[in-house]
Amino acid sequence: MNFHAGAMLMCLAVVAAASLDEINQPKELHMHKSGSRPLYQRETGKATRRGAQPDVTFQVSLRSDTSWGNGVVLKFDDVKLNIGGAYNNHSGIFTAPVTGTYQFWANVMVNENTNMAVEIKGQKLLGRGYCYNLHRVASITTAALLNKGDHVWITKVAGRAVTSVRGNSYSSYGGTLLKQH
Structure with a gap:
């Protein structure tokens, strides 16, 4: 394959990975010829233009096993990703920075022989x-329309009064902004 054919393939890969909103907006591509750097690099995606959708994504997990009571917000202490700073690991609460459609997911492993029901909650059950x-x-995966300032958290609603939940990244929680409204 010659250089121009390889460059065309790399360009197509960037377009295929972009969202529909990004495809319709011009992006700047930089070509590099040196050893370990990629041939093409796409913009970082930070919202710099007026009206551009901000990046809002978080992924958190539990470092160690923890006891969790009914009605208590589970506070994930190992922040893997918190783009936009919307997840507060001290309170365990996500605050929507903009009005939009969000997706949330959670996997919570029980560490004892019991039953457990968990909920992703906000103004209503999500x-x-x-x-x-x-x-x-x-395991939970859900989508929700949130207003700016709405809160979302995980709570346990059934099972023993206090349940041991598995840490070591076996229990995790995350969310992302799909579309700003």
């Missing part, structure tokens, strides 16, 4: 997961 038995996982 999603529910359930598990029963040792090392089972309550």
Whole structure:
């Protein structure tokens, strides 16, 4: 393959990975000829133009096993990603920085022989997961329309009064802005 054919393939890969909104907006590509750097590099995606959608994404997990009571917000202490700073690891609460459609997911592993129901909550119930038995996982994936300033969190609603939840990144929670409204 000659250089121009390789360059065309790289350009197509960038377009295929972009969202529909990004495809319709011009992006600046930089070509590099040196050893370990990629042939093409796409802009970082930071919202710099007026009206551009901000990046809002978080992914958190539990470092160690923890006891979790019914009605208590689960505070994930290992912040893997917090673009936009909308997740507060001290309170365990996500605050929507803009009005839009968001997607949330959670996987919470029980660390004892019991049942457990967990919910992703905000102004209303957004999603529910359930598990029963040792090392089972309550899993939730949901989407929600949130207003700027709305809060979202995970709470346990059933099972023993206090349940041991598995850490070591077996229990995790995340969310992302899909579309700003």
